[in-house]
Amino acid sequence: MARAKIALIGAGMIGGTLAHIAAREELGDVILFDIAEGTPQGKALDIVEATAVFGSDVTLKGANDYADIAGADVCIVTAGVPRKPGMSRDDLIGINLKVMKAVGEGIKAHAPNAFVICITNPLDAMVWALQKFSGLPKEKVVGMAGVLDSARFAWFLAEKTGVSIKDINAWTLGGHGDDMVPMVRHSTIGGLPLPDAVKQGFMTQAELDAIVERTRKGGGEIVALLKTGSAFYAPAESAIAMARSYLKDQKRVLPIAAWLSGEYGVSDMYVGVPALIGANGVEKIIQFDTNDDEKAMFKTSVDSVKGLIKACQDIDGSL
Numbered sequence: 001m002a003r004a005k006i007a008l009i010g011a012g013m014i015g016g017t018l019a020h021i022a023a024r025e026e027l028g029d030v031i032l033f034d035i036a037e038g039t040p041q042g043k044a045l046d047i048v049e050a051t052a053v054f055g056s057d058v059t060l061k062g063a064n065d066y067a068d069i070a071g072a073d074v075c076i077v078t079a080g081v082p083r084k085p086g087m088s089r090d091d092l093i094g095i096n097l098k099v100m101k102a103v104g105e106g107i108k109a110h111a112p113n114a115f116v117i118c119i120t121n122p123l124d125a126m127v128w129a130l131q132k133f134s135g136l137p138k139e140k141v142v143g144m145a146g147v148l149d150s151a152r153f154a155w156f157l158a159e160k161t162g163v164s165i166k167d168i169n170a171w172t173l174g175g176h177g178d179d180m181v182p183m184v185r186h187s188t189i190g191g192l193p194l195p196d197a198v199k200q201g202f203m204t205q206a207e208l209d210a211i212v213e214r215t216r217k218g219g220g221e222i223v224a225l226l227k228t229g230s231a232f233y234a235p236a237e238s239a240i241a242m243a244r245s246y247l248k249d250q251k252r253v254l255p256i257a258a259w260l261s262g263e264y265g266v267s268d269m270y271v272g273v274p275a276l277i278g279a280n281g282v283e284k285i286i287q288f289d290t291n292d293d294e295k296a297m298f299k300t301s302v303d304s305v306k307g308l309i310k311a312c313q314d315i316d317g318s319l
């Protein structure tokens with residue numbers, strides 16, 4: 001069987017890290033695409049030389065022409081500009097919407113059968129625009145944010161309680177903004193829902209509240225430390241988990257930005273929900289039961305995504 005072809009659109013910090021992980025894992029042959037000349041070629045050459053050391057039978061190639069992504073099985077999109085300190089994700093909207101138009105048209109022309117994972121911020125609006133610009137089926141276009149936000153939530157819980165990260169299952173839903181919804185009742189430590197973990201003394205309620213708050217601001221915490229860009233290791237790992245589930249038909253249930261048609265009371269937009277990813281793309285949306293508080297938080301988050309979509313429509317009349 002031929003090796004999978006993975007096209008990485010954007011060869012910046014996340015794009016390069018994605019290429020490195022995909023190569024180490026022998027997930028498939030990698031095309032690293034960017035408008036910057038030299039960067040994708042240089043990174044591809046650097047990583048392909050490393051395959052001699054870690055022994056992976058994959059090829060990597062840098063590209064500035066969309067023709068090189070032809071027939072890709074997976075496209076992971078990081079093209080655009082990242083946040084600088086003091087910038088909100090929404091400030092990026094004008095610049096990155098234009099980038100999504102170019103990328104969507106490139107994918108439509110050269111890789112219409114791909115499973116597309118958008119990472120570019122503001123995520124929930126950019127994945128929506130990318131689906132429109134590319135015209136690909138909605139179950140084949142998804143956004144990565146929830147896996148990352150949930151990973152941060154899980155790690156903060158592991159650090160606080162001293163329980164192995166392997167035995168923590170954390171979920172965040174909603175949009176990828178500071179009003180995302182960490183699902184306290186549905187997240188577990190060793191199978192115990194977090195409210196029960198508090199009762200059993202793993203942490204205090206105040207400590208749990210602080211972790212929820214830190215999760216919401218997790219992206220900004222890294223931006224403030226790095227000063228010249230945003231997180232890239234954990235975002236890349238998160239997108240690879242999604243690509244792997246598609247390519248290997250693993251049918252993992254992951255929190256992703258998925259197109260909703262009535263689930264969670266939301267229609268015709270992308271928001272973070274648990275979804276099963278298999279060989280057909282998004283095969284099922286999993287619906288958590290939500291109480292009034294959770295519903296209200298989810299609605300606030302959905303409303304801010306609606307605001308971003310409206311801003312996109314104001315900028316580009318074709319949307």
Ligand code: TXD
Nearest residue numbers: 010011012013014035078079080081082119120121144145
């Ligand atoms: O959870 C999440 N979804 C995120 C999202 C977590 C972290 C970062 N998140 C966002 O990912 C971030 O706000 C950015 O919008 C993207 C990519 O972040 P990265 O850190 O990789 O940004 P870089 O290093 O600036 O890389 C972007 C590359 C850079 O090489 C540009 O030359 C290229 O994108 N670029 C383009 N490539 C192709 N086509 C076009 N039009 C283009 N414009 C810029």
